[in-house]
Amino acid sequence: MATWAKRLAGVRGVLLDISGVLYDGGAGGGTAIAGSVEAVAS
Numbered sequence: 255m256a257t258w259a260k261r262l263a264g265v266r267g268v269l270l271d272i273s274g275v276l277y278d279g280g281a282g283g284g285t286a287i288a289g290s291v292e293a294v295a296s
C-alpha cells in the first residue's frame with residue numbers, strides 16, 4: 255500500500271475551507287452557519 259494510503263487509512267472525511275461555508279468567524283469565537291451542522295451530519 256502506498257505511504258499516503260496508509261496515512262489516510264481510517265480517515266472518513268476531510269473538511270476544507272470551512273470559513274464562510276460552514277462557519278462564520280468573528281468576535282467571541284464565531285458561529286456555525288445555519289444548517290451547516292445538519293449538512294455535515296447527513
Ligand SMILES: [Mg+2]
Pocket residue numbers: 271272273274275
Ligand atoms: Mg472560505
